[in-house]
Amino acid sequence: MALHFAETELAERRRRTIEAMEKRGLDGLLIFRQESMYYLTGYDTFGYVYFQCLYLGADGRMMLLTRAPDLRQAQHTSDIQDIRVWIDAPNADPASELREYLRRWGLGGKTFGVEWESYGLTARSGMRLQAAFDGFADLVDASDLVSRLRLIKSRAELAYVRKAAELADLSLDEAHRLAAPGVDEGEILAAMQSVIIRGGGDDPANEFIIGSGDDALLCRYKTGRRKLSAQDQLTLEFAGVYRHYHSCLMRTIPIGQPPARQVEMHKVAVDALEACKTALRPGNTLGAVFDAHAKVLDKAGYQAHRMNATGYSLGATFAPNWMDWPMFYHGNPEILQPGMVYFIHLIIFDSENRLAMTSGQTCLVTEGACETLSQRPTDLVIR
Numbered sequence: 001m002a003l004h005f006a007e008t009e010l011a012e013r014r015r016r017t018i019e020a021m022e023k024r025g026l027d028g029l030l031i032f033r034q035e036s037m038y039y040l041t042g043y044d045t046f047g048y049v050y051f052q053c054l055y056l057g058a059d060g061r062m063m064l065l066t067r068a069p070d071l072r073q074a075q076h077t078s079d080i081q082d083i084r085v086w087i088d089a090p091n092a093d094p095a096s097e098l099r100e101y102l103r104r105w106g107l108g109g110k111t112f113g114v115e116w117e118s119y120g121l122t123a124r125s126g127m128r129l130q131a132a133f134d135g136f137a138d139l140v141d142a143s144d145l146v147s148r149l150r151l152i153k154s155r156a157e158l159a160y161v162r163k164a165a166e167l168a169d170l171s172l173d174e175a176h177r178l179a180a181p182g183v184d185e186g187e188i189l190a191a192m193q194s195v196i197i198r199g200g201g202d203d204p205a206n207e208f209i210i211g212s213g214d215d216a217l218l219c220r221y222k223t224g225r226r227k228l229s230a231q232d233q234l235t236l237e238f239a240g241v242y243r244h245y246h247s248c249l250m251r252t253i254p255i256g257q258p259p260a261r262q263v264e265m266h267k268v269a270v271d272a273l274e275a276c277k278t279a280l281r282p283g284n285t286l287g288a289v290f291d292a293h294a295k296v297l298d299k300a301g302y303q304a305h306r307m308n309a310t311g312y313s314l315g316a317t318f319a320p321n322w323m324d325w326p327m328f329y330h331g332n333p334e335i336l337q338p339g340m341v342y343f344i345h346l347i348i349f350d351s352e353n354r355l356a357m358t359s360g361q362t363c364l365v366t367e368g369a370c371e372t373l374s375q376r377p378t379d380l381v382i383r
């Protein structure tokens with residue numbers, strides 16, 4: 001097996017999951033999130049785009065129902081012993097097959113938690129699952145059960161997060177090295193991704209965000225490339241990735257001498273980032289971190305140009321998104337605890353003046369002040 005964690009650590013994660021299940025009165029858990037499967041067993045695949053379920057019972061019994069292409073994948077990357085395969089066919093009904101396995105084990109009339117909020121369980125598959133289990137067992141939402149356990153990282157997980165942060169720093173170095181008038185965005189993007197892969201890293205759970213000119217005011221990936229002008233701006237949001245663990249950075253790099261307003265925007269963004277990091281302490285809420293960001297930006301006159309969220313949890317995530325739960329927004333009552341890892345991004349998009357400025361870092365919540373995982377400063381780098 002190609003496990004990235006000791007089998008004892010995986011077993012302990014499952015023990016804590018079962019403990020959480022018992023507190024909720026669940027007899028078993030139907031797991032559809034790939035992040036949960038990876039966390040509990042090491043199972044590493046993108047096969048979750050089809051129906052795939054990992055069953056974990058309160059008695060510790062575990063079974064994976066998947067397709068044939070993922071049989072050897074599961075055998076090689078996980079410690080799952082019981083792997084069942086459903087066969088592709090016009091009348092294939094894996095949800096009913098799952099029900100029948102549980103029926104044979106005498107689990108009719110039980111209560112199962114389901115990860116309904118999952119990219120691996122489409123609405124169509126979810127409706128078929130509900131129909132298959134109607135009259136057989138009760139299904140209740142347990143989408144957050146494993147996600148809450150994943151929030152606090154183990155020592156082994158943090159080692160991977162730190163490696164991801166090192167790769168993110170190297171990627172930023174490449175962007176600073178190459179960004180200049182006349183350089184194609186594709187050259188910059190290729191170099192940033194290459195240094196991560198060459199360093200033993202992985203593909204990110206979503207595309208790197210890269211945009212220049214007016215596209216610097218976008219915080220989503222879009223297809224198409226352009227060459228940087230003599231007077232330009234380049235916004236980058238990206239992640240170093242190692243064993244699927246992400247560490248993100250965000251920067252806007254002015255090309256040519258930036259206008260005074262953009263220089264001011266950088267100072268305000270960094271001030272707000274530092275305010276968030278000060279608030280990133282055990283016992284504080286995620287809402288308080290957002291409020292710290294908003295207070296700085298609003299006081300400086302940028303309320304109309306900021307976002308309504310300023311970051312989110314990071315961990316081992318799979319496509320289509322590296323954003324993990326929970327997120328920084330006003331009123332979020334979730335409490336910060338040591339061992340959590342968050343990406344704080346400060347985004348100021350002034351559409352009227354067509355100016356962008358961003359700054360972002362990944363931080364670890366500790367017993368006291370947070371730890372910034374990147375070793376690169378947030379100084380304004382002008383190319």
